[in-house]
Amino acid sequence: MPVGVSGNRFCVLGGGNQRVVVRMGGSIAAAVVVVAILWSFVWLVRAIESDSCPPNAEDDSSALASCIFQTTVDKKMYRFDLAAQIQGFPHGIRSEDGFYKVSIEACEKQAAATYWFQLCEHMKFNHDPPICLGCETCGGLNHCGETCSALQSVSYPGYSVCTTLGYPKTTSFSLIEPQKPEQGVRVKMLTCNGPNGNCSLAVSVYCNQNGIEVPTNVQNVSWCDFETSMTHPVGCPIVTTIGRGSWGWFGTIFIMFICGFFLYMAIGITYRITILRVSGFEAIPHLDFWQGLPLRIKNFFEYIYGQCMELYQQHTQELYMRVNG
Template sequence: MAPQSVSKERLRDPMKFSLLFQQMESLSRILGASACIAILLWSAASSASRVCELTAVQSKQVYRFSLASPIKSYPHGVLSEDGFYKVAANDSWLWFQLCSQMIFNHDQPRCFRCEGCGGSLYCGNKCSALVSINNAGYRVCTSIGQASKSHITLIDERRPKIGVVIKMSSVTEKMNCSLSVSVFCDQSATVPTSVDHVGGCDYATTMRHPAACADVISGGRSGLGWFGTLITVLICLLGAYLLAGTVYRFLFLGVRGVEVIPNLSFWLRLPQQAQILVCSLVRKFSGQVHLGRGSYSQIN
């Protein structure tokens, strides 16, 4: 009986090991998938932040806009929490999202064609702006903006505090479309209520949002100036020389102790030489002063 029980235990061990290995493999797949999702979300958030950032300088003041950064009451910045903004214009509909692609969890556009924005099945999920036009009873959708082709500028160069314009475009073989959204700085957010057909396939709309209010930094005199820059460069070069020389003498010449510092005798004599030079200049200047005073004769 003993040999049979031993053989059964030996059979159980590989089975337990195999089961444990399968569980670990499943766990690693789950962790890998979670990591991929986290990386995708992080990259999407960082790309949205980069698209909607602008720095402008005027009258010694720096204006910094970061429309996708979270602020009080708006954790996604200027981005719509629904995943899209929707505006009606006459017999047309406009959907758009700022700084990122649109996401439809509800009210997805039902359009014919939907070129450049996911096709009829996934219409609206592959672009940042979409317009729907009634054509003989059929809704025809066209992509008019991509987040990757967005450009942000000031509404008024002379008054940066007013807000910014985010212009997104979509270029295909058949059409060249764009949407310009003017976002005015306002502590009370208002959604767009109208759309202007600028011409061709170009549209424009306006809205207000606190995320369009810039962080203002007073400039004054900024930077080190040419002299400060020169001193900084010289110090960096000196540090690099000392570091490279010390490493070379230590590793290749086998020097140890204080002698590892390159040109040690020169650096030891440098304070004394500087003192002698200063004293010489002082004596020379003092001598010229005394000579100048002694060149006049006393008047009785």
């Protein structure tokens, strides 16, 4: 016979060889709460991810301040300040036009593409702005390119499609050659959670004290990751610190001597107090030696002084004898 129990109990319905166990009441409510919590968590994660690369067309102060990279190699610290004002380049590595532009002609398997980028800040366009579809994450159709730092435009018959490749706030730095920091620095701009997933543009800034060579080519290293290179004086690092101890081996020996002295004192005082049952100054090991040490030091310097005076007198007496002779 079927048996029904309300609340958190079970309702067992049996017929023949079949039994169905149904959780009622509070169990259903608990399941609803769990589903609601999971849904809220997923929504929160998506909201955070969607805001992790927010375009910002107004404030570039943080990007300029963070356009500094320093690292330590072989106990030397190398510093790159890409936005620094140097002679002949008042804007640092930033293009005076507000953007760098690289155009790639079409080939058999690839459509024509144009790349715009600006290092250390978002792009600015007083002329030749990009006009392409899909620019919502970089300023929209009317302000395309103004809220990101790197943009790709692929041309098709009658229209072009944009893909955002990076923002100032998601720029990272690394050495071109980890063991050769003097070669230059690699700047990588990144997007995240856009319609095309994660895309990036990496620019290798090689050291060149004599001037600048702008990028002329862009390579597609993976599905939505691109690389290019240029030369610029700010790609030459400045050695700001040499992390070597000024005392060298002498400092190591001196520290070992001090540590040994304190260890000797600690063991000696502990032994004399606990075993010999002495107290006060008598607990200091070899007290007679330490009490006589100042006198020994005085006698040593007096001996050195006496020897020096004796040599001086002998030398001056020989000179007098030579003159008189």
